[in-house]
Amino acid sequence: MATSVIETHELTKRFGNFTAVDRITFQVQPGEIFGFLGANGAGKTTAMRMLTGLSRPTAGEGIVAGYDVYRQAEQIKRRIGYMSQRFSLYEDLTVRENIQFYAGIYGLPWRSIRSKTSELIERLQLGEVARTLVGSLPLGWKQKLAFSTAILHDPEIVFLDEPTGGVDPITRRQFWEMIYAAADRGVTIFVTTHYMDESEYCDRISMMVDGEIRALGSPHDLKTQYDQPDMNGVFLQLARHSERS
């Protein structure tokens, strides 16, 4: 268990007699881009809530960033970043205020908040709009800002829940370059997406169907294993007979 950033063993969540997540076992290595795919209702969101310390598992084991998902949920929350489908930014705060707010939430000391904020504004080339309300920024800028604030506190792992939904194709690709750059710096990326071409940018992919992980491997291996030209084909083959959608 020493080197993995995420390690689960038969992690399970039941709601009443409904098993949302059914004994999932997998590991994610440091700096890895791990794609977490599955059909609607397959249990992805529930699994992510357990891994981010928001939901207590019913059974099984889970270690995230070295902490136990049952007993150390608060430590986990401090060591991870999270960016959701709909931006987690406050539209009626400025760019600078949003960054400072998140830095504060993640517990950075004031001295470091000021320097980190300026550094980030410069790196994203947002100097001219630092005092602009986030609500009036183009979608692509918001998205980059949201990602950057999610990793401002240098987390070991960042969870991205459909980060590129609805974004234009160029911005979508620029966003993936940011993901690559962060992974190069050693941040582990855990990402969900409905764009199958994007899943091919991941180092490894897991495919959830009906609460279980049905397939796990590199995009190349999965395509070979299921004899499909692309990940869309793999997905269709695995999820077609899902009972829950």
Added chain:
Amino acid sequence: MITIQANEVNKKYGDTIALRDLSLSVEKGELFGLIGPDGAGKTSLIRILTTLLLADKGTATVNGHDVVKSYRAIRRQVGYMPGRFSLYQDLSVEENLRFFATAFGTTIEANYDVIRDIYQQIEPFRRRRAGALSGGMKQKLALSCALVHRPEVLFLDEPTTGVDPVSRQEFWQILKGLQERGITILVSTPYMDEASLCDRIALIQDGQLLGIDTPAALRKAYPHPLWDLQSSRRYELLHFLRQQEFTLSVFPFGETLHLATRPDVPEHQIRESCYSQGFTDIQLTRIEATIEDCFMDRMAPTADPEIH
């Protein structure tokens, strides 16, 4: 015969321009796709055509009726499935459907043949609250509600957004079935790969048309030589190609790269420059553009400081 017509439609919200001089027409019986990212103006256009929003300038007709003067006639003849889940969460499946039928002065029974194929899939859950349905089932209920008054024209605003590939594929099969019944369909989507499922498409960004034609004609009109490149060192190759004089654009596409070059760059030149940098495992193939290539090529340069 033209069923939907928009003439130089303009719409602003405060200082934000949603639509600029947008014109398009949709033939009777067509399955027409409005393709573009969030903020492109898709929803504004659909809401103007369904008489829910007034344009600032320009005119539009649906089934020959003006969207301002004859809005009542249009509302009887069109079905509209909004992007956000629009049903009553605490009414049951059946109650929702009956509500929409009654609002249009009709009954479920009188129109059952129109919705049968779709509604049968959720009928076993007809007593369940709409709020407790899965995503795929909500989508089918919303579509049933949009169809229950037997509309001639159907407007669907991003019906497949956030939906997994299996449900998306099923949904497009349903749309094809409705088209075969003679219903004219205008559907918006941010997924470029769905373009090929439409008869004609409009590419739209920042409230403006980037192109309008059949998917095949748009792909054929792509103006540059386009290549597909594979290498085990994909990201290094991407950065290398970006620096090359022959490169117009290079983007990742799944496990490969798409490279657009200046005209008349011979294949061996690309190959040799890659080899000289140690990319010896490349596979280089001349390809036809996808709709996503076309869209990116036609995109207005945004004010994004990081754009390449």
